[in-house]
Amino acid sequence: MSASSSHLTFPRAQQAQIIRANQRDLFHVSSLKEQAESVLRAWLGTRRVQRLDKELDVFVKLLYFGLTTGRATQTLGEEYTDIWQYDSRSGSLPPRLSWRLSFIFLSICPPYLLAKLGNDRTFVARKPELASCIKNVASILRIASEVNLAIFYLKGSYYDPIKRLLGVQNLSSFPENPHSKPPSYAILGVMIGVRLIYRLVQSLKSQESQSRDVSVTLEAEGAYLDDKSIESVIAMQGVEDESVKRAEDDEGTALDVERIPPQLRQSRNCALCLEERTDSCVTECGHLFCWNCIVGWGREKPECPLCRQALSLAKLLPIHNL
Incomplete structure (x- = not known):
């Protein structure tokens, strides 16, 4: 029996099946990434693993979907709900290899490249107009993804915008029950539509208020935290690509690190990277960390890694004498 005639006997997958399949895939990708992080952390250290977080995420997704969708087999989520992908335009089941590779590439690589270039401070400084354009493209893609999700919840065809672009839907091996109505x-x-409209209105209001404010106080007068400008402190937020700084090269301390006895220097180790602290800062709960380490940690988990108290990156306090 040909593929085009065989899939006609199967009903389209229901919304609940597609949603559960995607949730299951996200769970397995997250679990695989955590296991990879634990292995790499033992080899490379916490600080280096934090800098490679985006690359590790891309590698794990390429591995997961390459070994499933790329090989024309079900993902673990699709196997869990017993659904299959098929090309609604050509009727091929499974979709052609060219589609499968296109889906994997378009789903993973463009978001990574946009985020990488948008957070690269050297690239932003050299080509600010292009960097601004990249950020706008990333914002448009996020909005398009939310619009696609709203349409899916209303009509239930394409959960992923890339699948909508390529015309790929899902079939179910479970027969339809005429006596029950799907949720x-x-x-x-x-x-989601209401939220998008609200964000649009807020964005328009924000642009209008910015156009009225002819002079920006922060740029005109300058604002400083200790002896550092606010701009330089904010710029320190993008720490993923920075190289490891030696304690002797730390400009964020008033101490002469080289004259500190070795026994005391051991007590200055950061609990996250296990290396001597640089750009030391203190949390609200009183624990000391490297600025780069605690910012990277706080982006993933808003809690102190030692006492689990709530952590606010906006309330981190730079320390220059410890």
Whole structure:
């Protein structure tokens, strides 16, 4: 029996099946990434693993979807809900190799490249106009993804915008039950639509207020935290690509590190990277860390890694004498 005639006997996958399949895939990708991080942390150290977080995420997704979708087999999420991908335009089941590779590449690589270039301070400084354009493209893609999700909850065809672009849907091996009505997720689509409209209105209001404010106080007068400008402190947020700094080269301390006895220097180690602290800062709960380490940690988990108290990156306090 040909593929085009065989898939006609199978109903389209229901919304609940597609949603559960995607949630299951996200769970397995996250679990695989955590296991890879634990292995790399033992080899490279916490600080280096934090800098390679985006690359590790791309590698794990390429590995997961390459060994499943790339080989024309079900992902673990699709196997869990027993659904299959097929090309609704050509009727091929499974989709052609060219589609499978296109789906994997377009789903993973463009978001990574946009985020990488947008957070690269050297690239932003050299080509600010292009960097601004890249950030705008990334924002447009995020909005398009939310619009696609709203349409999916209303109509239930394409959960992923790349699949909508390529025309790939899902079939279910479970026969339809004429006596039961599948659950509706239309209310979620309406809520996402309302949120998008609200954000659009807020964005328009923000642009209008900025156009009225002819002079920006921060740029005109300058604002400083201790002896550092606010701009330089904010710029320190993009720490993923910075090289490891030696304690002797730390400009964020008033101490002469080289004259500190070795026994005391051991007590200055950061609990996250296990190396001597640089650009030391203190949390609200009183624990000391490297600025780069605690910022990287706080982006993933908003809690102190030692006492688990709530952590706010905006309330980190630079320390120059410890």
